[in-house]
Amino acid sequence: MASFALTVDVPDEEAELAASVLWDAGCSGVEVRDAEAPPMPGVRGPAPGEAILIACFATEAEAEAARAGLAADFPRARLSVQAVPKEDWSVAWRAHIRPTRVGRLWVGPPWETPPTDAVSLHIEPKMAFGTGDHPTTSLCLEAVDSYLAAHPGCSVLDVGTGTGVLALAARKLGAGRVVGVDTDAVSVALAQENAEANGVHGVELSSATLEEVPGRFNLVLANILANTLVELAPALVAHTGHTLVLAGVLRPQVADVSKAFLAQGLTAGPVAFSGDWARLSFHRRGT
Numbered sequence: 113m114a115s116f117a118l119t120v121d122v123p124d125e126e127a128e129l130a131a132s133v134l135w136d137a138g139c140s141g142v143e144v145r146d147a148e149a150p151p152m153p154g155v156r157g158p159a160p161g162e163a164i165l166i167a168c169f170a171t172e173a174e175a176e177a178a179r180a181g182l183a184a185d186f187p188r189a190r191l192s193v194q195a196v197p198k199e200d201w202s203v204a205w206r207a208h209i210r211p212t213r214v215g216r217l218w219v220g221p222p223w224e225t226p227p228t229d230a231v232s233l234h235i236e237p238k239m240a241f242g243t244g245d246h247p248t249t250s251l252c253l254e255a256v257d258s259y260l261a262a263h264p265g266c267s268v269l270d271v272g273t274g275t276g277v278l279a280l281a282a283r284k285l286g287a288g289r290v291v292g293v294d295t296d297a298v299s300v301a302l303a304q305e306n307a308e309a310n311g312v313h314g315v316e317l318s319s320a321t322l323e324e325v326p327g328r329f330n331l332v333l334a335n336i337l338a339n340t341l342v343e344l345a346p347a348l349v350a351h352t353g354h355t356l357v358l359a360g361v362l363r364p365q366v367a368d369v370s371k372a373f374l375a376q377g378l379t380a381g382p383v384a385f386s387g388d389w390a391r392l393s394f395h396r397r398g399t
């Protein structure tokens with residue numbers, strides 16, 4: 113058995129109307145990806161000035177009927193129908209999670225056994241981002257490992273903590289004060305579960321805004337999308353005592369993101385790449 117997804121790339125100004133047509137056509141749900149709800153790294157986002165709507169239908173006939181209706185009413189929309197195999201997701205997602213070894217760290221799902229010589233973290237991703245195996249996460253884990261090796265006991269702020277993977281890794285590697293924040297309450301709850309499951313204590317996890325987090329941190333980590341990083345630049349820099357590490361940035365976005373942070377008075381450190389993804393680092397002058 114499968115369900116059928118109708119994907120609609122549509123100009124921004126027509127997205128709301130197109131979504132209501134999809135609901136009227138009997139879909140069971142519509143995912144919207146637009147400037148206000150950009151996709152997570154690795155997921156296709158909308159072209160500039162457009163939104164993507166993904167509507168789920170029980171039968172191919174319904175999806176095709178909706179496609180025909182939209183094609184007539186929205187001539188600028190690009191439409192495609194794909195079968196989505198019905199799987200037991202509670203089992204299927206496990207196949208996609210691989211343990212990751214980065215420096216001293218090993219991060220893997222609870223059903224894998226870590227090597228005895230590693231500093232290990234078991235992370236159950238559920239509905240949050242951050243299993244360790246995404247290039248953006250492993251680029252950050254590499255930075256956490258090398259920073260903590262050079263600065264044991266340092267303070268760490270993890271902005272967009274997701275599963276808590278970076279904050280927990282920092283603490284396990286000997287960080288002092290560790291704070292992880294995320295705008296998504298589900299992620300925060302899950303990060304807390306992961307902290308408990310790994311016996312990691314003393315990590316402050318919450319959905320506080322940066323303005324609500326007091327103080328500066330030796331190391332600030334932010335693995336979020338490029339546009340959010342640029343928006344958060346003044347607040348991220350204000351919290352940076354020594355080093356700021358950014359990920360979630362695609363190769364073509366490096367120059368713009370870098371410019372936004374250099375404009376805040378930081379100096380640039382090396383940029384590292386993994387596939388299409390970049391990790392940027394910056395330092396506070398005179399530290």
Ligand SMILES: C[S@@+](CC[C@H](N)C(=O)[O-])C[C@H]1O[C@@H](n2cnc3c(N)ncnc32)[C@H](O)[C@@H]1O
Pocket residue numbers: 152153240241242243244248249252270271272273274275276277278293294295296299335336337340344360
């Ligand atoms: C790519 S995930 C990173 C998760 C984890 N830190 C890692 O490196 O794997 C980005 C996270 O940032 C969160 N986020 C998005 N915008 C944010 C914001 N303005 N402030 C804090 N967190 C944000 C999302 O909810 C998501 O959990």
